[in-house]
Amino acid sequence: MCGIVGAVSTRNIVPILVQGLQRLEYRGYDSCGVAVHDGGLKRARSTARVAELISQVESEHLEGTTGIAHTRWATHGAPAVHNAHPHFSHGPGADAAKGPGRVALVHNGIIENHDELRAALKAKGYHFASQTDTEVICHLVDSLYDGDLFNAVKEAVQQLHGAYAIAVFCKDEPHRVVGARAGSPLVLGVGADGENFLASDAMALAGVTDQIVYIEEGDVVDLQLGRYWICDRNGREVKREVKTVRAHSGAAELGPYRHYMQKEIFEQPRAVADTLEGIQGIVPELFGDGAYRVFKEIDSVLILACGTSYYSGCTAKYWLESIAKIPTQVEIASEYRYRETVPNPRSLVVTISQSGETADTLAALRHAQQLGMEHTLTICNVATSAMVRECKLSYITRAGVEIGVASTKAFTTQLAGLFLLTLSLAQVKGRLTESQEAQHLKAMRHLPAALSAVLALEPQVISWSEDFARMQNALFLGRGLHYPIALEGALKLKEISYIHAEAYPAGELKHGPLALVTSEMPVVTVAPNDALLEKLKSNMQEVRARGGVLYVLADGDSKIESGEGIHVIRMPEHYGELSPLLHVVPLQLLAYHTACARGTDVDKPRNLAKSVTVE
Incomplete structure (x- = not known):
């Protein structure tokens, strides 16, 4: 979600700060800003894109050797310049209109006790210029400042309840930036010539430094020229490993594609090939050392994700229940962490996250660990993420x-x-023969x-999308293994075209959703040629009998034909257990081309963020 970049240097670091923000744009945001130390606090903020912020910075000749920058996804307070970060403190008797105080701060996360802190700070005479919870932290640090910013931040975070990653500097201490994190990611970049950097993602520092320190939960970090140090949540100075991280230097070139989403859809053959590269056989060690022992011991699987x-x-x-014969429960992470459950110490807790920093999933993982479930594994796209570091086993997608x-x-x-995890568990449990393994591979x-x-x-x-672009609602149907694919198809359409879409198991159609079916409610049906096909055909007839229009993804041998009120796209082949990986692709393309036809912002849909690092 929100992005942080900070720097301490001897050169003008504004170009580095705004370049870092550009590399974090993919996360989603609705405002952005930069603040520097230049004989005092100076800043520029915008509710437009980072490109507009850069123009503003250049026109105002904003320069400085110490500074912080931020992209904001609104939580507390509407997307508006006065709510944009960085925030400045306004101490007792100060008037925001007359200029800044002495502390500048950016923040990712949500502070849950901001109301009581705000009331206490107002009683001390602090003036609030925004509706954000972030400004509360800024004033709190200012109220505790006695000449040492590091100590002030350490004291301040002890009073915060919730999630945060912050970067702070003070006009009274040039060449010093202090950061802290709890629940939101933050990294330290060790640069050349005494430079030091902070960022919410190593990608923001690509091309600046590849020497990265991952700030741990509860840490406070002090950056100065040529040195830095870190204290843990107990105030003890600690050493954290410096890792070489060659992050991508920002967004890849679009090439012949109109949008990144289209490019990424077409990158899927390569991405799946890379994810499976080097796998010659099914062995538990694909998931890390000790996986065989864990897989042998567990008797169920608990999946946590969002x-x-x-x-x-x-x-x-x-897959897990039909191939590996292992009882499996799938929980929405944000629900699991708050409800009473019956923990099973012999369950394998599997978290799934693209970023590895999803706040609800991380919290659900920690909740499961606190309940005594120590066998943990993550499927994640970022090898250096918190999710990978906190799980004992992992599989890194590529x-x-x-x-x-x-x-x-x-x-x-x-x-x-x-699917690899399913096969590995099936093998360890003695439920995968050599011939079956060879067939699956x-x-x-x-x-x-x-x-x-x-x-x-x-x-x-594309021809389907021309019909969908005129609609306001859509229904997606699937059965068995393909019901979750229908859910994913509906989600994609909602996210980027803003068409209301719902998905149901096709057998549930007559238990309510059928009441919605008219000629203005297109019904997308995922129809592979499997054991449930004939049942699915009956559900399709229920739609046609009510005047509904069907859009069917059918296998070549399914004997479903196009006709009045029914549009069929034939898949190249039936793919058995792996069919979901193929059937989801036309649904991605449908959402994409419908959004293009409606003129929405495909890569940055309204109100959404890429990496959801707040609750």
């Missing part, structure tokens, strides 16, 4: 950087990783070619 990752987990449940907010290649690579190796064949259907999907 959004698109949750739907990949729902798909995996069918989707590469995903810029579009609506996830595509991250989803299919998650499915590839989850052959099918997985063919996936890139199969995905390429599905992508060739794009022109037919």
Whole structure:
């Protein structure tokens, strides 16, 4: 979600700060800003894109050797300049209109006790210029400042309840930036010539430094020229490992594509091939040292995830129970963490996250660990993320950087990783024969070619999108293994075209949703040629009998024909257990081309963020 960049240097660091913000734009944001130390506090803020902020910075000749910058996704307070970060303190008797105080601060996360802190600070005479919870932290640091910013921040965070990653500097201490984190990611970049940097993502520092220190939960970090130090939540100075992280240097080139989402859809054959690269056989060690012992001991699986990752987990449940014969429960992370459950110490807790920093999923993981479930594994796209560091086992997908907010290649690579997990568990439990293993591996190796064949259907999907662009609602149906794919298809359409869409198991159609079916409610049906096909055909007839119009993704041998009120796209081949990876691709393309036809912002849909690092 929100992005942070900070720097201490001897050169003008404004170009580095705003370049870092550009590299974090993919996360989603609705305002941005930069503040520097230049004989005092100076800043520029905007509710437009970072490109407009850069123009503003240049026109105002904003320069400085110490500074912080931020992209904001609104939580407390509307997207407006006065709510944009960085925030300045306004101490007792100060008037925001007459200029800044002495502290500048940016913040990712949500402070849950901001109301009581605000009341206490107002009683001390602090003036608030915004509706944000962030300004509360800024004033709190100012109220505790006695000449040492590091100590003031350490004291301030002890009073904060909630999630935060912050970067702060003070006009009285040039060449010093202090950061802290709890629940939101923050990294330290160690640069050349005494420079030091802070960022919410190592990508923001690509090309500036590849020497990265991952700030741990509860840490406070002090950056100065040529040195830095870190204290843990107990105030003890600690050493954190410096890692070489060669992050991508920002958004990849679009090439022949109109949007990053379209590019990423077409990158799926390569992404899946990369995710499966080097796999010659099914062995538990694919998931880390000690995986065999863990897999042997567990008797069930608990999957925790949010959004698109949750739907990949729902798909995996069918695989895990049908192939590995292991009871599997899939929980929405934001619900699981707050409800009473019956913990099973012999359950394998599997988290799924594209970024590895999803706040609700991390919190759900920690909740499960606190309940005594110590066998943890993550399927994640970022090897250096908090999720990977906090789980004992992991499988790193190789989707590469995903810029579009609506996830595509991250989803299919998650499915590839989850299918490998299914086969590994089945093998350890003695439920996978050598011939079955060989058959599954052959099918997985063919996936890139199969995905390429599905992508060739794009022109037919475009013709569907012309119909959908005129609609306000849509219904998606699937059965069995493909019900979660229908859910994912509906989510994609909602996210980027703003068409209201719902998904149902097709057998549930007559239990309520059928009341919605008219000629203005298109019904998308995922119809592979599997054991449930004949049942699904009956559900389709229920739609046609009510005047509904069907849009069917059918396998070539399913004997479903186009006709009045029924539009059929034939998939190149039936793909058995791995069919969900193929059937989701036309649904991604449908959402994409419908959004293009409606003129929405495909890569940055309204109100949404890429990496959801707040609750």
